[in-house]
Amino acid sequence: MLNRNINRRRFIKSFLMATGVIAVSSRIGIKNAHALENISVIVVGAGIAGLGAANMLRQHGAKVTVLEAKPHIGGRLLTDWSMGAPFEVGAGWIHGPSSDNPTKKLADAVGAKYVVTDDENATYFDLEGYEYDEDEVERIVDAWEGVLDHIDSNYEVNDQRSLVQAIKDYRPAYLSDPAIMWVFSAYTEFSKGGAIEKLSAPLFNWDSAFDGDDVVVTTGYDEILKPLADGIDVKLSHNVTSINYQVDEHVVVQTDKGAFEADYCICAVPLGVLKANKIKFQPDLPGSYNASIEKLGFGSVTKLALKFDEPFWDIETQYFGITTEPKGRWNYWLNYRTFSDENILLGLSVGDYALEADRMSDKEMVDDALKVLRNVWEDDVGEPIEVLATHWATDPFTLGAYSFPRPGVTKSDFDDLGEPIENRLILAGEHTIFDYAGTTHGAYMTGTRAAEFIIDEES
Ligand SMILES: Cc1cc2nc3c(=O)[nH]c(=O)nc-3n(C[C@H](O)[C@H](O)[C@H](O)COP(=O)(O)OP(=O)(O)OC[C@H]3O[C@@H](n4cnc5c(N)ncnc54)[C@H](O)[C@@H]3O)c2cc1C
Known part of the structure; x- marks a missing residue:
């Protein structure tokens, strides 16, 4: 009875919703599966944002390496079956599972049951x-x-x-x-x-x-990630410690297991990790990025x-x-x-x-x-x-659950974090999209947005 309109995500704001939600599928499409053949990209973080980016780039022919600190993919999207029913360690619900919702599309594609x-x-x-x-x-x-x-x-x-x-x-x-x-x-x-x-x-x-x-998702939420990770070079248990994004038009990403080099880097680690300065950026991130990272709530x-x-x-x-x-x-x-x-x-x-x-x-x-x-x-x-x-x-590789607007924050504190830096480094993840922050679909959209930037840049 309580919920007379109190849906956790939709209460009162349904009438405020933009009528044209963000286009979910790539606006670019796979015109040329070889377009990025000579381009290499390192994605840091194998959550839904990082894997979404990696999958789209790979479909365009890029050489993609995903570096993930944990011994498994998924980040905040992980299902534990040890109790005989799905215990969703992170995300538990698909919020607003309309046909426009990219998470719902991914779930439908693996035959998920709801x-x-x-x-x-x-x-x-x-x-x-x-x-x-x-x-x-x-x-x-x-x-x-x-x-x-x-x-x-x-x-x-x-x-x-x-x-x-x-x-x-x-x-x-x-x-x-x-x-x-x-x-x-x-x-x-x-x-x-x-x-x-x-x-x-x-x-x-x-x-x-x-x-x-x-x-x-009664068949397990994290099943939706499998097709995204399929065929991608995901290096598990690789803890990224620094990202140098100004090396002769290259990026050099240092991990506890050695250094990796590429043309671009998409850094899709949680806001908590950025707040704790667990990754050293060289040069330092621009001031406005650091200010937003500090201001946003987690x-x-x-x-x-x-x-x-x-x-x-x-x-x-x-x-x-x-x-x-x-x-x-x-x-x-x-x-x-x-x-x-x-x-x-x-x-x-x-x-x-x-x-x-x-x-x-x-x-x-x-x-x-x-x-x-x-x-x-x-x-x-x-x-x-x-x-x-x-x-x-x-959790040292998350340090919180999801981002929220603290007093004094603006929408651009979220959205501008996803703007490319020096055309080499792009941040992604649920904290880089105000409209859909704190959700799996929001995180996924930021991954594909980052991939689209590179595809646009190289086309
Ligand atoms: C308890 C909880 C409940 C939630 N409920 C819902 C819900 O019901 N519905 C919903 O839509 N969303 C929900 N969310 C939010 C949703 O889970 C997230 O928005 C989304 O999964 C974030 O994806 P991401 O790719 O941005 O980050 P993540 O999934 O966190 O991925 C980031 C990855 O980066 C890795 N990483 C971190 N540091 C390093 C490093 N130094 N080197 C290499 N890798 C690193 C991490 O290990 C992780 O795998 C919930 C989250 C939590 C925690």
């Missing part, structure tokens, strides 16, 4: 573990809509206030109302990957979305899958929203029984609490999450028989 997740098929609990009645749900929805309308009517796009400041300006009492804080956490902090205290009020809800109700989302012998919850209900303190603590749960045979509950911590949860041991995380579940289902909650947990903020 289940629509229904945000309205949910039960919500208060701080004491009692179910919210319809009136309370209506009150929460009205509060949410009120804040968004307030921002919409009163804030210019360059307003420097945070979302929390906007809530305070509109109805200060909301900030001490756990139910209303729950909706801003479970929906907004989850959707944007950052705490409401750190989100830009005018920009947090200004991105774009494709049509269609969100789906999970938070976390923690996932915890708990498998039980028997379900103690209603197996027909898709989601359980649980009001918790502190804000962001295991406040949204997905019931796997609605799309698999496994008795799994997937819990989420978001906002600043995710940064804490990521630093817990798996046991600490489980104990913490079980307290939340026992507040609702009391002694019916047994001990989990299997556990899977994520720690994105401490």
